[in-house]
Amino acid sequence: MAGASFGYDPRRPVLRGIDMLVPRGRVVAIMGGSGCGKTTILRLVGGQLRPQEGSVRVDGQSVPDLGRDGLFALRRRIGMLFQFGALFTDMSVYENVAFPIREHTDLDESLIRDLVLMKLHAVGLRGAAQLYPNELSGGMARRVALARAIALDPTLVLYDEPFAGLDPISLGVVGQLIRQLNDALGITSVIVTHDVYESLKIVDYLYFVSAGRIVAHGTPDEVRRSTDPFVRQFVDGEPDGPVAFHYPARPYAEDFGIRAS
């Protein structure tokens, strides 16, 4: 991704000149506060949005220039884990994982069954195959969604807030799964998250995004040692710093009608 800019409203860009490189086989995290444009980056990579400037390339292909068929062909090689799983609520866990396989291949039912059970086994939920999404805990739902994302053996997996709303144990499990699946299946992973602690444990490289720009990047060790004020504020969870506590507002006095005398 080079110099990519995007705004839902052209006058107020969400992303401004994002330069990012995700090498094959690595786990890369994009970190930043809520609403800083992290998810928008994933939507650019997946081709759900087009950048107004700059380029987005996946595997050498320019995503914005792809037609509908080309985009769909590319997406077959991309798995995506949505923020809350986005499982199909009218299908069982088994059917959810089978969905992309059924849609894109003509495999035998017995072969599909084997594939689905293998994917579910990889996330430790083979026993939950017949449950429905409303019977799953948040962590389990996230793991099923992960099994679905890797159902077609993608080369790139995008994770949108895989850790949001999970208890510490589920969080560790999902984190380890992301790392292990990445290494075992030889995929490339991009994680959008605000969970520094978990990310530092599993990723190869981090980008920090604030107000639509990349403000810092580095390996986990570089990040831990970094003295950059933004990185420090983010990693240490300081309430005030380069990212202000206050949402931009009129002067305090003015809002309360107090006049300095």
Add this chain to the structure above:
Amino acid sequence: MTSVATGLRRVGAGTLRAIARVGFAARFFVAVVLQTPAALRRIQLTAREIYFAGVLSLVVIMVSGLFVGMVLGLQGYDVLVKYGAGDSLGIFVGLSLVRELGPVVAGLLFASRAGSAITAEIGLMKTTEQLSAMEMMAVDPLARIVAPRFWGGVIAMPLLAALFSAMGVFGAYLVGVRLIGVDDGTFWGNMQASIDFWPDITNGIVKSIVFGMAVSLIAVFEGYDAHPTAEGVSAATTRTVVGASLAILALDFVLTVFMFRGLGNT
């Protein structure tokens, strides 16, 4: 002065938004129709929607049809007998059901029973990112979700309207013949002699197909276009029921004008 200008500006903006929405709906309709081959190729998806929209609406449609028919029998006989035309009860009931009440009332019930369900389902799928997830899996939600629901509704609606009319005729028979004592043979004989397959029944079928398309299109469109929040889905469901009901009544008038123009009273 400024308030007048603001008011005018607001009216203008509202009108532009409404026109843009109609344009979007029209493009959406074309896009859904283009996905028809996909919906037909995987007929089991459409069959499932026929089950949800049609089979599960059977009870409400049949019970309503029965009661509407019984009321028609009572009221119709009451009026007709004053003019010595009690024997025409069968014609009166049959014509009003087949031409008007069957398609219209069944359409209204269908909009509130099945249309609202379709809107809520698609709207919630959008809210929970299921549609986005599908797109990212290189599956077009228009082909996988929207088109089968649209065609399911279009196919189910005429069948429901026909059943409604049949139940209505049966209800009128119960009241008119069994309760009031109109002659059995006169009731059926007059009905058979005066209602023609063409144009009466075919026009009723055409109406119910048109209503089925209108209701299904509004339902899938409102669901797909819903704001991805709880309030958004609830507002979209309301818009489906209100919009579809108004569309049915307005279309009914227009269709009736064209269909029965110059036919005179049967």
